[in-house]
Amino acid sequence: MTESSMPRPGNVTTPLLSVKGLRTWFHTFGGIVKAVDGVSFDVAPGEIMGLVGESGGGKSMIGFSIMGLIDPPGRVEAGSIEFGGRDLARLGEDEMRSIRGKEIAMIFQDPMTALNPLYTIGNQIEETLALHTTLSARERREKAIEMLHKVGIPQPEQRLHHYPHQFSGGMRQRVVIAIAMIARPRLLIADEPTTALDVTIQAQLLRLMRQQVEESGTSLILITHDLAAVSQMADTIVVLYCGRIVERGPAGDIIARPRHPYTRGLIDSIPHETDIDGAKRRLSQIPGNVPDIRKLPPGCAFAPRCPRASGLCRMQDPVLSEREGTGDGQGPRRLHATACHHPLTVSP
Amino acid sequence: MASSRPVISATLRPSRLRRFFASEFFHNYKRNLSAVLGSLIVFLFLAMVTAGPFIVSQNPYDVAQLDLMAAFKPPVWLEGGSSEFWLGTDGQGRDVLASIVYGSRISLVIGLVAMGGACLLGTTLGLIAGFYGGRLDAFIMRIADIQLSFPSVLTALFLMSAFGTGLDKVLIALISVGWVVYARTVRGSTLRETQKEYVQAARVSGLPNRRIILRHVLPNVLTPLIVVATIQVGTFVLIEASLSFLGVGVPVTQPSLGLLIKNGFDVLFSGLWWVSIFPGLFIMLLVFGINLLGDFLRDELNPRLK
Incomplete structure (x- = not known):
């Protein structure tokens, strides 16, 4: 590690x-x-x-x-x-x-x-x-x-x-x-x-x-x-998938700017107030199920359910790494780590 | 710390006895005829074995009190019967009723002590098997399986042939057969209870395993045992009677009801039926009473039937 x-x-x-x-x-x-x-x-x-x-x-x-x-x-x-x-x-x-x-x-x-x-x-x-x-x-x-x-x-x-x-x-x-x-x-x-x-x-x-x-x-x-x-x-959130950390960082940061597609999926599955108001958005879900943890696929465990998965994801396990600072400009650099070959960069 | 300390006030609670009389359990008991009948029979038996020896006319095992002239007297209501011997006498002039009083005592003591021993042994092993699981569990439960394949008569025969007859051997034979049912029941309930979070909570609060088992698991698995234990006293009385009847039970100096039946069996076909039949009827009555009580307890204590 x-x-x-x-x-x-x-x-x-x-x-x-x-x-x-x-x-x-x-x-x-x-x-x-x-x-x-x-x-x-x-x-x-x-x-x-x-x-x-x-x-x-x-x-x-x-x-x-x-x-x-x-x-x-x-x-x-x-x-x-x-x-x-x-x-x-x-x-x-x-x-x-x-x-x-x-x-x-x-x-x-x-x-x-x-x-x-x-x-x-x-x-x-x-x-x-x-x-x-x-x-x-x-x-x-x-x-x-x-x-x-x-x-x-x-x-x-x-x-x-x-x-x-x-x-x-x-x-x-x-x-x-x-x-x-x-x-x-x-x-x-x-x-x-x-x-x-x-x-x-x-x-x-x-x-x-x-x-x-x-x-x-x-x-x-x-x-x-x-x-x-x-x-x-x-204060901080650690997101787990199949026994591994896929994303880790300050809570606000993770909610506002998730990097890992899995975290993003979790956030999108939360119903918003707008849903109640007038069904403006169809509640999204993460396709598929948690795989059998005894028979994990090679590479990233989330790849089979991931919309961003590439050939690399199916071969090589991504390492949890702290990428560039989130740049919200307050206080010392907040460390936001994610284990993904193709992390999200755009704010939702 | 809270600034205002709450006042500790003594709360009034009714006494245990009063709470028992006001309970649903007692209410249902009163309205259940077979429960009342069963407990009455059991109570009368208990009264008989405690007070009986002071009431009956003779001690049938004190040779000085026996009169061979009074041998094989029929019950009082038959011709030749004597008001001295209500249920007649046996070949040595022993009063059958007095023999039954003394015999019931031995039968009941054997039933109760063996039940206690089996309960203690079986519950302990069941708790250990259910709580720790793994190899220990497998080991204990396989022994239980093996034990079940031995009839108690066989176990008793082994013990008698190795160590001679005696009350203690009868007890060992009964306990070695009887513990299995407790072990299985307790193991099952223990497995169920340890899944519950209060046992987990006890573990995470740092309680040692022994204390978790004794304080948290044991009290929660006891209820089904009350039923098993009650019925088992009856079963043990019956098994002991069969053992004694077969001659591998209690020694002749400590005759139980079963031995009385055996003693009378030799003359049963000569028309001297009372020597065997009355002890037999008393065994039946005792076991019947115990079973009635056990049935009531089972209905009452089983949450699924409520």
């Missing part, structure tokens, strides 16, 4: 998380599934990074790789995951356990099953605290109440004694966020946190998450297929 680290615009700090050349492969009977294949990115302290791609693109596996929770037949084959001066890919299980939940927290997609139905939510919030802190039972309770209050659960002292089934989906996801944030982690990985929720409350919860991570200075990796959601929240 040739590219260098990517400092945040106007913020040259050492990154909190630095993933380099990560390969997470699954050795199945049907062949090797290269779920994550040579992925590199940095997350600065307090940064919100959007990890975008279609289903089956290996997004979640990046989260689990960072957490050290890849189960056989999967394995982190290569690469390093630097976090706070340590390489998580080489830590033992005991050390990883002390990091999980305390320094890196993770939340999942489905609030219906994310909480154990048999324990009160107070019990479940306090569990993380009991594990990672030496607080007394009373202090834990107070912190739990305070946290529930912060995530917008009304009457937290009473709600503490309630079971998950007594909460709505949105409220449960708030509880999940409270559990994730209670130990004040330095990094939060949110794996499709709003996908299973009503559209009406998705935005609410994204706002809540953003507010929570900003308040505590936590970095956030937002894994999603919803580019629209990411574009409003993230």
Whole structure:
């Protein structure tokens, strides 16, 4: 992996998380599934990074790789995951356990099953605290109440004694966020946190998450297929296709000036307000499906679906490279990298 | 930190017992005749085996209390019956009712202890197999398959021939057959539960596997076990009876209901039917009661039937 680290615009700090050349492969009977294949990115302290791609693109596996929770037949084959001066890919299980939940927290997609139905939510919030802190039972309770209050659960002292089934989906996801944030982690990985929720409350919860991570200075990796959601929240966006990064850069830049045809396709698939007004534009889609990741074609994996593909694309794998600056003239040069032989140059 | 700390107030909750009486479970129980009947039978049996020995007239295994002159007395309502021996006596003058009280005790204890042992062993192995998967899972489940191909009688015969008779051998034979059903049930539910995100969430919050299994997975896979365990007590009582009847069960000094049937079997065709038939009826009644209860629990605890 040739590219260098990517400092945040106007913020040259050492990154909190630095993933380099990560390969997470699954050795199945049907062949090797290269779920994550040579992925590199940095997350600065307090940064919100959007990890975008279609289903089956290996997004979640990046989260689990960072957490050290890849189960056989999967394995982190290569690469390093630097976090706070340590390489998580080489830590033992005991050390990883002390990091999980305390320094890196993770939340999942489905609030219906994310909480154990048999324990009160107070019990479940306090569990993380009991594990990672030496607080007394009373202090834990107070912190739990305070946290529930912060995530917008009304009457937290009473709600503490309630079971998950007594909460709505949105409220449960708030509880999940409270559990994730209670130990004040330095990094939060949110794996499709709003996908299973009503559209009406998705935005609410994204706002809540953003507010929570900003308040505590936590970095956030937002894994999603919803580019629209990411574009409003993230500082940087990483676009994945078939386990590889196809484009990476500042969020505004990627949305306004996508280089990779795949990113462009994703952006064009977002419905616009004009669509509702008078069906002015036919919603476009990316033709075809994500290919079988075990039998990727030679060359660029996106080539079969790409309108710009040439003979070169079908033979040679494009390398992720930082091309010329985007020239929007503000601050230091923003690094916008793309893996494409024929990147788009015209603004959409 | 929030500036205004919320006030912690104690919430009033009704006692567990009161909540139980107000529950849907209890409501359905009251209206289900077979459930009430089943639990009544089981309760009466439990009362009989605990209080019975203090009520019946003799201890049938205290030779000093036996009177050979009273051998083979018919039940009280037949000619020659004595009000001292309601259900008649056997060849040694033992009161059949007293034998049944003492025998039920042994049968029930065997059924319950073996169930407990099988449940513990099977649940542990099922949790391990389901949670860790892979080779361990394959290994445990293949042993389970092999175990299923051995009838319990055969296992008991092996044990008896190697170690002699005894209550402990009967228990081992029953447990070695009985754990499989728990292991399979628990493994299945564990696989289902570990897919759920709360188990993933427990993992990402840094909980060690042992604690995830015991605190998060185990309580969520227990419900189906209650049904299996209940029915199994009945099954074990039956299996033990067959083992004892075949002579590979409990020793004669600790006669269970099955052994009582065997003892009477020799004279069954001489018209002395009561020695065998009454213990048999009691086994039937006990297993019937347990099964009624088990059926109710299955209907009640199975979310798919609700």
